[in-house]
Amino acid sequence: MRHDRFHGRVGQGGDGPRRGCDRPGCDEQGEFRAPGNRAHGFDGPGEYRWFCLDHVREFNAGYDWFEGMSAEEIFAAQHPMAGWEPESRAFRPTAGVDHAPRWADFKDPLDAINQRARAFRPQQRPDGRLLTQEERRAFEALGLAPDADRKALRARYSQLVRRYHPDRNGGDRSLESKLQGVVEAYNLLKGSALFE
Numbered sequence: 001m002r003h004d005r006f007h008g009r010v011g012q013g014g015d016g017p018r019r020g021c022d023r024p025g026c027d028e029q030g031e032f033r034a035p036g037n038r039a040h041g042f043d044g045p046g047e048y049r050w051f052c053l054d055h056v057r058e059f060n061a062g063y064d065w066f067e068g069m070s071a072e073e074i075f076a077a078q079h080p081m082a083g084w085e086p087e088s089r090a091f092r093p094t095a096g097v098d099h100a101p102r103w104a105d106f107k108d109p110l111d112a113i114n115q116r117a118r119a120f121r122p123q124q125r126p127d128g129r130l131l132t133q134e135e136r137r138a139f140e141a142l143g144l145a146p147d148a149d150r151k152a153l154r155a156r157y158s159q160l161v162r163r164y165h166p167d168r169n170g171g172d173r174s175l176e177s178k179l180q181g182v183v184e185a186y187n188l189l190k191g192s193a194l195f196e
Contacts (some may be wrong), residue, residue, distance in 0.1 A: 009053075021052040028052030034059050129194055138185035150195045157186040 009031045021030040030050030037047055051059055066074045106112040123131045126147050131139070139146050142156050162168050164179035189195065 019050050021055055022049045023051060023055040023058075026052060026055060028054075032056035035063070125194065131194070134188060135192055135194065138188045141181050141185040142189075150190075153186070153189055153195065157182065 010033055019030045020026070021028045029052060032051050032053060034049045034051055034056055035046070036049050049059075066077070069077065103109065103112060106115075123136055123146055125131065131146055136146065139148070142153070142160065144152060144156050148156070160182045161179065164175040164182060166173050166176065169175065
């Protein structure tokens with residue numbers, strides 16, 4: 001099959017049988033490809049219809065690629081990054097890390113890289129259970145070691161609530177965001193399977 005890339009004509013080459021136009025009643029040669037009844041997908045490339053120049057122009061004038069799509073689906077399909085959404089951690093701008101390391105804090109750049117990699121390694125408690133990233137962040141927010149028990153969790157929560165709550169610190173509301181972080185971390189951990 002020979003392609004003429006400047007205007008979409010697909011020549012059939014050789015002396016083989018000629019493909020006719022798929023428009024009923026047309027005796028012209030079908031040299032232009034158009035989407036068929038079955039779209040491409042997991043099962044294969046789909047089907048095509050073949051038209052002469054006049055009939056492919058007629059087909060194109062009435063063809064709506066967005067037919068049956070919602071406004072959100074149309075917007076997503078028109079986005080320049082359409083088809084590239086599933087990104088792996090390595091290809092995100094941050095590589096899945098919250099912030100870049102402070103290079104001045106390390107003598108060797110490999111130490112900085114190792115510290116970043118440690119954040120993604122699963123951490124294990126003495127009982128053998130692995131911590132999720134959310135659970136690890138919750139322990140950090142509370143200032144607790146990952147092997148803390150339920151009693152230590154409650155004691156630390158009470159201590160931090162007394163420290164950050166406006167009723168306990170003279171009505172100072174500047175620490176409310178810290179209080180909210182403590183409450184969220186405590187709620188996540190108290191309902192976790194780690195403390196069953």
